[in-house]
Amino acid sequence: MGMLIPMIRKDLLRRVRAPLAVLVLLAFPVVFSLLLALTFGGGGSAPRVALLVENLDDGFLSGFLVSALGSEQTAEYFDVEPVGVEGLKRINKGEASALLRIPEGFTENLLSGEPITFELIRNPAQGILPEIAEQSMTVLTDLLSSASHVLRDPLDRLAEMTGGGDDPGASAVAGMSVEVYEILDRSSGLLMPPAITLESVQLGAAEEATDADSGMPGLQAIFLMVLPGISVWALFMVGDLGMRDILDESVKGTLRRQLSGPMTPAKLVLGKACSTAVLAALALIVLSLLGAIATRGAVSLPGFLLLSMALIVALTGLASVISGTASSQRQGGTVGAMLMLVFGFTGGSFIPLDSLPAFLRPIAPVSPFYWGTSGYIDLIADGAGVKEILPNAGILAGLGLLLLAIGSMLLTRRVARGALA
Amino acid sequence: MSKIWSLAVNDLRLTFRDRPAFVWLLVMPVAMMWLFGGMGGGAGSGPSISLSVANHDDGWLGAAIVDELRDESIVLDERTDLEEAPVRTLVIPEGFTRGVLGGEQQVLRLEKEEGTNEDFGLAAQVHIVRGVVRSLGRLVEMGDLATQDPAVLRARFTELGTRDPLVKLAASDAGQGRRVPQGRAQSVPGIMTFVVMMMTLIYGGVFLTVEKQSGMLRRQAATPLSRSQLFCGKFGGRLLLAAIQLAVLVSVGRFVFGISWGRSPAGLLLLLVCYAIAVASLSTLLGSVARDPGQASSIGWILGMILAALGGCWWPSEVMPRWLWSAAHLLPTAWAMDGFHSLISFGHGLAEVVMPSLALLGFGVVFTALGARFLQVDG
Numbered sequence: 072m073g074m075l076i077p078m079i080r081k082d083l084l085r086r087v088r089a090p091l092a093v094l095v096l097l098a099f100p101v102v103f104s105l106l107l108a109l110t111f112g113g114g115g116s117a118p119r120v121a122l123l124v125e126n127l128d129d130g131f132l133s134g135f136l137v138s139a140l141g142s143e144q145t146a147e148y149f150d151v152e153p154v155g156v157e158g159l160k161r162i163n164k165g166e167a168s169a170l171l172r173i174p175e176g177f178t179e180n181l182l183s184g185e186p187i188t189f190e191l192i193r194n195p196a197q198g199i200l201p202e203i204a205e206q207s208m209t210v211l212t213d214l215l216s217s218a219s220h221v222l223r224d225p226l227d228r229l230a231e232m233t234g235g236g237d238d239p240g241a242s243a244v245a246g247m248s249v250e251v252y253e254i255l256d257r258s259s260g261l262l263m264p265p266a267i268t269l270e271s272v273q274l275g276a277a278e279e280a281t282d283a284d285s286g287m288p289g290l291q292a293i294f295l296m297v298l299p300g301i302s303v304w305a306l307f308m309v310g311d312l313g314m315r316d317i318l319d320e321s322v323k324g325t326l327r328r329q330l331s332g333p334m335t336p337a338k339l340v341l342g343k344a345c346s347t348a349v350l351a352a353l354a355l356i357v358l359s360l361l362g363a364i365a366t367r368g369a370v371s372l373p374g375f376l377l378l379s380m381a382l383i384v385a386l387t388g389l390a391s392v393i394s395g396t397a398s399s400q401r402q403g404g405t406v407g408a409m410l411m412l413v414f415g416f417t418g419g420s421f422i423p424l425d426s427l428p429a430f431l432r433p434i435a436p437v438s439p440f441y442w443g444t445s446g447y448i449d450l451i452a453d454g455a456g457v458k459e460i461l462p463n464a465g466i467l468a469g470l471g472l473l474l475l476a477i478g479s480m481l482l483t484r485r486v487a488r489g490a491l492a
Numbered sequence: 493m494s495k496i497w498s499l500a501v502n503d504l505r506l507t508f509r510d511r512p513a514f515v516w517l518l519v520m521p522v523a524m525m526w527l528f529g530g531m532g533g534g535a536g537s538g539p540s541i542s543l544s545v546a547n548h549d550d551g552w553l554g555a556a557i558v559d560e561l562r563d564e565s566i567v568l569d570e571r572t573d574l575e576e577a578p579v580r581t582l583v584i585p586e587g588f589t590r591g592v593l594g595g596e597q598q599v600l601r602l603e604k605e606e607g608t609n610e611d612f613g614l615a616a617q618v619h620i621v622r623g624v625v626r627s628l629g630r631l632v633e634m635g636d637l638a639t640q641d642p643a644v645l646r647a648r649f650t651e652l653g654t655r656d657p658l659v660k661l662a663a664s665d666a667g668q669g670r671r672v673p674q675g676r677a678q679s680v681p682g683i684m685t686f687v688v689m690m691m692t693l694i695y696g697g698v699f700l701t702v703e704k705q706s707g708m709l710r711r712q713a714a715t716p717l718s719r720s721q722l723f724c725g726k727f728g729g730r731l732l733l734a735a736i737q738l739a740v741l742v743s744v745g746r747f748v749f750g751i752s753w754g755r756s757p758a759g760l761l762l763l764l765v766c767y768a769i770a771v772a773s774l775s776t777l778l779g780s781v782a783r784d785p786g787q788a789s790s791i792g793w794i795l796g797m798i799l800a801a802l803g804g805c806w807w808p809s810e811v812m813p814r815w816l817w818s819a820a821h822l823l824p825t826a827w828a829m830d831g832f833h834s835l836i837s838f839g840h841g842l843a844e845v846v847m848p849s850l851a852l853l854g855f856g857v858v859f860t861a862l863g864a865r866f867l868q869v870d871g
Contacts, residue, residue, distance in 0.1 A: 089783065089784065089787070091783075091787050091790070091791075092784070092786040092787045092789070092790040092791075093790075095787075095790040095791055095794050096790050096793075096794070098794070099793070099794045099797070102794070102798065103797060103798070103801070106798065106801055106802065107801070109813065109816060110801075110807070110811060110812045110813070110816065111811065118810060118811055118812075118813075159666075162666045163666045163667055163838065165666075165833070165834075165837075165838065168810065170666070181659075184658065185658075186656070186658055186659075186660070187658065187659045187660070188659075188660045188661070188662050189659070189660070189661045189662070190661075190662050190663075190664070191661055191662070191663040191664070192663075192664055192665070192666050193663060193664070193665050193666065194665075194666055194837075195665040195666060195667060195833075195837035195838060196808075196809075196833035196834075196837040196838065197808055197809075197810040198808040198810070199808060199810065199811060200810045205661070205663050206615070206618045208661050208663075209618075209622060209661050210618070210621060210622055210625060212657065212659040212660055212661045213622050213625045213626050213629075213657070213659075214625055214629075215658070215659040216626075216629070216657045216658045216659045217625060217626060217628070217629025217630070217632075217633075218629070219658045219659065220629060220630075220633050220652075220655075220658070221629060221632045221633050254632075257635075258632040260595035261592075261595075261628055261631050261632055262628065262632065264597060265597070265624075265628060266591075266592045266595070266596075266597055266598060266628065266631075267557075267592060267597075267598050267599075267600060267624050267627065267628060268597060268598075268599050268600070268624075269599070269600045269601075269602060269617065269620055269621060269624060270599050270600070270601050270602070271601075271602045271604065271613070271617055272601060272602065272603050272604065273604050273606060274603050274604065274605055274606060308790070308793070312786050312789075312790070315786070316786075319784065319785070319786070322702075322705060322706060323705070399510075400702060400785060401510060401513075401698065401699065401702050401785070402510055402512055404694075404698050404785055404789050405510065405512040405513055405516050405695070406512050408516065408694060408789065408793070409512065409515065409516050409520060412520070413520075416524075416527065425608075431527070
């Protein structure tokens with residue numbers, strides 16, 4: 072015990088003299104969470120669809136349609152820009168999400184009840200926004216089809232008056248407006264408001280939330296959604312860095328010098344494990360303070376402490392096994408990086424578990440990252456306490472102790488044989 | 493030149509002598525391509541949307557709405573037992589027909605289970621809205637609903653539904669690219685850009701710091717090699733590493749995931765070479781600047797992740813605010829993604845990838861100059 076504290080102090084001082092590696096790992100969760108928040112947090116609004124509209128028709132109805140597309144209501148979701156022939160060149164360069172072409176003869180055909188086909192050219196380099204454009208435009212075509220049937224009589228009369236496409240004049244338009252009003256008035260029971268509406272509800276959450284309630288998550292929500300998972304990953308990386316120090320010291324020759332003093336291999340490995348745990352604890356304190364500033368809310372302190380202590384045991388154990396099995400410094404770095412990446416992705420550190428392919432979701436609990444990430448999310452988002460966190464903490468601590476025993480045994484054996492010294 | 497080549501090949505040989513390195517550099521990227529592509533929707537055309545329907549209505553309109561929703565893009569499953577409803581369920585309430593025909597607003601309820609795919613949920617929502625729009629239009633056309641016999645109403649509703657839609661939408665993609673399996677058009681080039689950057693950064697950077705620490709670089713400098721030859725040899729080793737990864741991943745993308753890399757082999761080759769140069773030079777710069785393997789590894793990780801995220805490798809760039817996407821063009825990954833989308837998505841030729849390639853080459857020149865400036869043979 073007497074040697075342990077000086078060893079921990081020595082390792083921490085060495086870290087203080089060369090802190091860049093640890094600082095970068097600690098900065099990463101904050102930077103990455105902020106990046107995701109900036110990308111998806113959007114101040115509450117979803118990205119708008121950049122829609123170019125090329126009107127090949129010269130009739131008045133297409134003019135109304137273009138105006139309607141550029142109205143305030145659609146401006147919330149669409150950034151509509153009327154274009155000419157240059158529209159095709161622009162969409163081929165990827166300068167918008169989609170190009171909508173209103174065909175020649177649109178007004179004439181709509182008045183006479185002839186088929187009309189709009190053309191939508193999508194930007195193939197984008198995934199989501201062109202899809203939104205296409206779905207929205209299909210709803211528009213459905214509306215126009217329905218309107219064309221419902222208003223067939225006034226439209227036929229208008230077609231006769233205008234000879235198909237020419238400006239009908241104010242009195243004709245007024246007469247038609249009255250007729251349209253009468254039709255809509257008769258249909259008011261069905262249309263104003265719509266007799267059939269759709270409510271979308273998410274089941275299974277603590278409270279049922281409608282899509283109208285949720286909207287786009289803000290910056291803070293995204294930050295808090297992402298920070299726990301990335302922080303767990305960063306802490307495991309800090310642990311790996313801490314434990315791999317034994318391989319670095321082997322290369323530098325300082326390990327051999329330590330063993331020439333009153334130091335046994337077992338004490339050396341124990342000292343390294345304790346230094347790793349202390350380093351990880353300090354890193355966790357820093358990340359927790361940042362998280363506390365972001366949450367500004369109550370998180371169960373006993374639950375948090377319990378989970379954090381179990382996490383430290385787990386990451387120290389995993390790091391000791393990695394360093395215990397690596398034959399060289401380089402191999403330790405490679406294997407460590409690979410394992411952290413695999414565990415991170417499968418355990419929900421980078422991608423929400425819901426987004427993983429279905430067959431991978433059952434595998435997630437194999438990753439220690441899963442237990443840490445889900446535990447912290449439960450604490451922050453669901454107000455979980457000690458009782459709810461107990462399974463996560465138990466699994467992390469149990470796994471950690473097992474891995475620590477194995478890793479320490481491997482390292483001690485290698486140090487004793489002189490494989491590392 | 494042969495000395496530089498020998499040094500580069502030696503670095504490559506030492507890299508692949510390490511079995512974990514082989515897995516890290518070649519197998520992991522393929523696995524990640526498959527994982528991310530699977531999340532994006534997988535192979536083939538758009539998968540069908542699953543929708544269960546619980547129809548509690550005893551009138552004709554509820555059944556008519558269900559018929560209206562039948563489509564080849566939807567897997568419709570009618571059930572009365574809500575306890576076992578999977579994924580997402582459309583609930584048609586009791587008294588639906590009576591309510592609509594009587595002028596009372598009726599609410600259809602789409603219940604989505606927690607954890608189900610949001611995109612599919614939205615697609616189901618749009619599909620239902622379209623069905624409702626068409627149905628309301630027909631009901632308006634049918635005139636006074638209250639006075640007509642239900643059987644007559646049902647027959648008329650069905651008859652109106654057999655008409656071809658008057659207004660249709662013909663959707664197509666811009667450019668001449670071949671449509672690739674859903675999700676993979678973004679994930680395969682994105683993951684390739686990301687993993688080659690990160691693996692080469694980390695592995696190449698770490699290896700150079702190990703060489704500095706262990707004295708290997710000093711010993712190599714003691715041979716009849718000039719400083720610039722030494723640097724070029726190190727850069728060459730990383731260039732070969734990046735090139736091999738790119739070659740493997742392009743082949744896997746083509747023959748395993750069915751990605752068409754465009755119509756221009758020359759354009760693809762130009763883009764890949766310039767990207768490899770940019771990545772190799774950044775890796776060498778990292779190895780030159782970092783003092784120890786821990787630093788190189790940490791910085792490589794963070795740099796790789798941030799470059800990938802900002803460069804549009806992980807998600808389509810259109811979800812990013814415009815100002816952020818513009819700023820991302822200060823990074824090599826954004827230019828690489830522009831180039832790949834130009835070739836794959838739009839089917840453009842060599843001329844359209846010249847600009848991204850020149851930008852990548854420019855990054856390569858800058859990173860190389862900085863790396864040569866900071867490389868020291870002692871750790």
